[in-house]
Amino acid sequence: MGRSLGRQFRWFWAAYAVSTFGTWLAFDAFALIAILALDAGPAEVSMLAAAGIRAIGGREPHPARTATPPRPRxxxxxxxxxxxxxxxxxxxxxxxxxxxxxxxxxxxxxxxxxxxxxxxxxxxxxxxxxxxxxxxxxxxxxxxxxxxxxxxxxxxxxxxxxxxxxxxxxxxxxxxxxxxxxxxxxxxxxxxxxxxxxxxxxxxxxxxxxxxxxxxxxxxxxxxxxxxxxxxxxxxxxxxxxxxxxxxxxxxxxxxxxxxxxxxxxxxxxxxxxxxxxxxxxxxxxx
Incomplete structure (x- = not known):
């Protein structure tokens, strides 16, 4: 558990470094609307990829639902x-x-x-x-x-x-x-x-x-x-x-x-x- 936590924090800092510098560098070079479009791009690609995966599945039966843990009360x-x-x-x-x-x-x-x-x-x-x-x-x-x-x-x-x-x-x-x-x-x-x-x-x-x-x-x-x-x-x-x-x-x-x-x-x-x-x-x- 400790080792996995260490790896998670290393990935967090690496992602934060790239996103922080990349966002402000782009903000300095492009208009705000371009930054919003770039930010929304990965989400749209993910949606298209999900739709493609569903299409590949054809008429396969849906997987059985597993019990989800209840939300904290x-x-x-x-x-x-x-x-x-x-x-x-x-x-x-x-x-x-x-x-x-x-x-x-x-x-x-x-x-x-x-x-x-x-x-x-x-x-x-x-x-x-x-x-x-x-x-x-x-x-x-x-x-x-x-x-x-x-x-x-x-x-x-x-x-x-x-x-x-x-x-x-x-x-x-x-x-x-x-x-x-x-x-x-x-x-x-x-x-x-x-x-x-x-x-x-x-x-x-x-x-x-x-x-x-x-x-x-x-x-x-x-x-x-x-x-x-x-x-x-x-x-x-x-x-x-x-x-x-x-x-x-x-x-x-x-x-x-x-x-x-x-x-x-x-x-x-x-x-x-x-x-x-x-x-x-x-x-x-x-x-």
Whole structure:
């Protein structure tokens, strides 16, 4: 499970790098309507391909329907939240990841306003500033396993989780010109590298804390809370930027991020197994 999570995160960062830089490069070169058409193209090709596959099938009988898992109900989500808040290992990690993700994403649109508006960066430069650092996600995902084997799960998660909160404050000090662009790339590279190390180890650690009958409910509650927090904090930081300035709002987010490291688990609460090979697959580490 840990290895597959590491591969998933590596593919995520690779896709994000290509899509980020490609979109802003195209935006700089073509009209907006062309970008929308390019974005819609793959969906139309997929629809045509699906229609072709159905035509090839002819009069073949439809496959038997299998039972689909029910959607999470309100009671399931409440049970997931209760389990998270009652767990001494999950509770601090829950608040840490939700707040870190919310603060980072809340500052993202303000950074776009600052760079593309006040500082006068071109769209392709903005794409470069956020596309190139995604290489750090690939590097971090690769480093996670050897670091885990050498220093242990808890120490690596605590260190990488703390370091990832230190970088965004530097975005409040960006300035026009090539040096400002290099500063953004360096900060984002450090941030994403730390996230590349932290994310697969965190995901494995979280699954280790969950009995198999609570995984779906707990992860659903976790995901919903994270997305709702990102939406709410993005709106709040937009209002804050309107009352002050985008740079000030970014600086406040960076200062609050420094405090989130206090919410990381200070003690190793990983369940101990007499034989790691006998542990359930979802509870095995990246090693």
């Amino acid at each position: 309100a009671d399931d989500l409440l049970e997931g939240w209760r389990y998270i808040l009652a767990g001494p290992a999950l509770r601090p990690l829950f608040f840490n990841t939700v707040l870190v993700n919310g603060l980072i994403m809340a500052a993202s649109p303000l950074l776009a306003v600052l760079m593309l508006g006040d500082l006068g960066f071109a769209p392709w430069q903005y794409g470069l500033a956020f596309g190139v650092p995604c290489i750090g996600g690939l590097i971090g995902s690769r480093l996670a396993r050897p670091l885990l084997a050498r220093y242990g799960q808890h120490k690596v998660m605590l260190t990488a989780g703390t370091l990832r909160a230190c970088w965004p404050l530097g975005l409040a000090f960006i300035h026009p010109g090539p040096t400002g662009l290099i500063l953004v790339i360096a900060i984002e590279l450090g941030l994403i590298t730390c996230m590349g190390v932290f994310n697969p180890i965190f995901a494995t650690y979280r699954l280790q804390q969950l009995p198999s009958d609570r995984v779906a409910r707990t992860l659903s509650a976790w995901s919903i809370t994270s997305k709702a927090t990102i939406a709410a904090m993005t709106g709040v930081w937009g209002l804050l930027a309107g009352l002050t300035s985008p740079r000030t709002a970014i600086a406040i987010a960076g200062l609050l991020l420094l405090a989130t490291s206090l919410l990381l688990p200070r003690h190793d609460r990983t369940p101990q197994h007499k034989n790691a090979d006998q542990a359930p697959p979802e509870r095995q580490t990246l090693a």
